Amino acid sequence: MASLRMGAIEVDPPVVLAPMAGVTDAPFRLLCAQFGGGLFVNQMVTARALVEGHRASWELARFHPAERTRSLQLYATDAHYAAEATRMLVGRDLVDHIDLNFGCPAPKVTRNGGGAALPYKRRLLESVIAAVVGAAHEESAGTVPVTVKFRMGIDDEHLTYLDTGRIAEACGASAVALHARTALDHYGPPARLEAIARLVEEVPSIPVLGNGDIATAADATSMMRGTGCAGVVIGRGCLGRPWLFAELQAAFLGHEVPPGPTLGEVSDVIRRHLGLIQQWYGTGARLAPFRKHLAWYLKGYPVGPQVRRAAAAVETPRDVEALLERLDPDAPAPGDAALFNRSHSNPLRRVALPDGWLDDPDELPAVAAPTSVLSGG
Numbered sequence: 208m209a210s211l212r213m214g215a216i217e218v219d220p221p222v223v224l225a226p227m228a229g230v231t232d233a234p235f236r237l238l239c240a241q242f243g244g245g246l247f248v249n250q251m252v253t254a255r256a257l258v259e260g261h262r263a264s265w266e267l268a269r270f271h272p273a274e275r276t277r278s279l280q281l282y283a284t285d286a287h288y289a290a291e292a293t294r295m296l297v298g299r300d301l302v303d304h305i306d307l308n309f310g311c312p313a314p315k316v317t318r319n320g321g322g323a324a325l326p327y328k329r330r331l332l333e334s335v336i337a338a339v340v341g342a343a344h345e346e347s348a349g350t351v352p353v354t355v356k357f358r359m360g361i362d363d364e365h366l367t368y369l370d371t372g373r374i375a376e377a378c379g380a381s382a383v384a385l386h387a388r389t390a391l392d393h394y395g396p397p398a399r400l401e402a403i404a405r406l407v408e409e410v411p412s413i414p415v416l417g418n419g420d421i422a423t424a425a426d427a428t429s430m431m432r433g434t435g436c437a438g439v440v441i442g443r444g445c446l447g448r449p450w451l452f453a454e455l456q457a458a459f460l461g462h463e464v465p466p467g468p469t470l471g472e473v474s475d476v477i478r479r480h481l482g483l484i485q486q487w488y489g490t491g492a493r494l495a496p497f498r499k500h501l502a503w504y505l506k507g508y509p510v511g512p513q514v515r516r517a518a519a520a521v522e523t524p525r526d527v528e529a530l531l532e533r534l535d536p537d538a539p540a541p542g543d544a545a546l547f548n549r550s551h552s553n554p555l556r557r558v559a560l561p562d563g564w565l566d567d568p569d570e571l572p573a574v575a576a577p578t579s580v581l582s583g584g
């Protein structure tokens with residue numbers, strides 16, 4: 208299958224590591240990139256927090272010198288901060304690609320009209336995308352592409368993805384990515400591939416990336432064949448399974464997909480991941496954020512409850528090493544049942560929205576720009 212072109216950037220194979228707050232930090236991106244090609248997107252940062260100089264957000268926006276394409280996701284709810292943050296990032300040559308997040312279903316975000324709620328107000332959506340594309344273009348003479356990631360809509364009665372795709376295309380976005388669920392679906396029901404196919408028809412002039420439930424190389428190739436999308440975005444499927452990028456690379460090259468790793472091979476990956484964490488955050492790095500990765504790495508392998516409890520309590524690299532020494536290196540890769548239920552997997556009961564939000568899609572509301580670091584998508 209052909210590589211993916213997003214403006215000046217070629218993505219080969221056409222595979223993108225999904226932005227995942229709290230997950231896709233530099234160590235995890237580097238680890239995934241060691242297995243195969245693609246584009247490895249940083250965590251989401253809030254435009255206003257960058258503009259106001261919040262240190263934590265600028266820390267998140269950093270890249271390792273080994274990262275070939277510095278790809279960052281911005282979260283914005285208004286054109287002013289969106290454009291200012293873009294000018295800073297692109298004007299200072301800190302990124303090669305900006306993605307915009309309009310898919311976050313977290314109640315604290317949608318309740319204020321942001322994230323997955325925002326595309327319903329199409330004039331506001333248009334103003335934010337146009338501001339970012341304009342600023343990126345001015346600062347980079349068109350070399351830093353802007354892409355847009357979104358869900359199908361708020362719920363099945365309020366689908367917005369076709370409008371959003373058309374607006375992004377008209378504003379000069381270089382690609383769009385559809386997480387084929389509504390905000391109400393959250394992470395629950397299966398992704399709806401027919402929506403990806405419909406979007407491909409709707410925006411013929413830019414690549415559409417499909418996103419949702421890709422856990423194997425075969426899932427990726429069948430999504431591309433079945434929908435006509437130009438590339439795939441990989442979220443939960445690579446949590447604790449960065450070797451998925453090797454499997455994807457093999458499949459896209461037409462090679463045989465390597466078998467899943469034994470537990471001994473997984474232990475080597477865990478050691479590598481830990482090494483990258485120590486390199487990036489320092490040898491005294493807090494390991495609490497690594498515990499969730501450990502749980503994902505061990506998922507499906509026969510390690511027993513004591514080891515899982517120990518994984519959930521590691522404090523130091525020695526704790527991790529002691530844990531790995533307890534594992535049976537010959538335990539084979541688990542079957543497909545272990546591929547699912549990593550991180551979020553539930554639907555929402557309702558989508559929190561501002562009062563009257565659904566009354567008029569053509570209203571141009573003022574949505575307060577959040578300053579804090581948000582999480583989720």
Ligand SMILES: Cc1cc2nc3c(=O)[nH]c(=O)nc-3n(C[C@H](O)[C@H](O)[C@H](O)COP(=O)(O)O)c2cc1C
Pocket residue numbers: 225226227228229230250251280308309310311356386418419420421440441442443444550551582583584
């Ligand atoms: C822990 C976690 C954090 C996420 N954070 C973001 C985010 O910051 N921005 C975003 O656009 N999507 C975010 N997402 C959504 C993913 O990018 C992706 O769209 C979603 O998981 C569906 O793909 P999947 O079925 O392959 O997981 C997040 C998902 C998870 C599981």
